[in-house]
Amino acid sequence: MLKDGSDSRAALWRTAAGQRGYFTAAQAVDAGYSYQAQRYHAQRGNWLVIDRALYRFREFSDLPDEGDEQLVRWSLWSKGRAVVSHTTALSAHDLGTANPARIHLTVPRGFRQKSDAVILHRAELTQPDIEDRMGYRVTAPPRAIAECAAAGEDQDILDAAVSEALERGTTSRRRLLHAAQLLGPRAELGVERALAASS
Structure with missing residues (x-):
């Protein structure tokens, strides 16, 4: 069964929240985002591209840096x-x-x-x-x-x-x-x- 966008975002957010906003492409797939959808979110600036197959929710980059x-x-x-x-x-x-x-x-x-x-x-x-x-x-x-x-x-x-x-x-x-x-x-x-x- 396909997840709708809000379900996928909520699932990925839960994962990323325990990782300071970071997540992998594989974790995004598990949450319901195809690789095509991942490219879309990266190109639109919704997700920051940190490295190959590694992203971060933009909202987390605005939080104070804890140093680690x-x-x-x-x-x-x-x-x-x-x-x-x-x-x-x-x-x-x-x-x-x-x-x-x-x-x-x-x-x-x-x-x-x-x-x-x-x-x-x-x-x-x-x-x-x-x-x-x-x-x-x-x-x-x-x-x-x-x-x-x-x-x-x-x-x-x-x-x-x-x-x-x-x-x-x-x-x-x-x-x-x-x-x-x-x-x-x-x-x-x-x-x-x-x-x-x-x-």
Whole structure:
């Protein structure tokens, strides 16, 4: 049975509302919009074209920017398989001074997509490593800090992130050490130094 336009818009709006107004072409099809209808809405300016097969309702672009809208975009680009990680996760958690020039995403080993705008890390994350946000997922603070240590990020970035995470009660020394142990000696060394600096 064909949906009428208002049913399709309401269905797509419900999906997009949980993703900061973003939606994929596939989600639009599921809501009842043919590819021809999608082209029409994009050409008329009803939908903003963000990337190939990725749109945003124009109304959402007028809302105040919360700073992490682009992370929703990259989650949709990855078809929900990517998790925001490393220094981008620290930034999302507002921990320390990390300000990465490119988006860091952790993806499953078989992930094939590529973009110059992102740095992909391959790992199989478990649920305790991940926090759900509106429209995307991000590594939890202990994992994000340990990832940065394992990647050899500047010690000042680690020190600031660990100090703020402990001060806010976001994590504990024990959880940080455990997360670092899972990622190896380099991660352990960086986290141990940061913990010593925060004592």
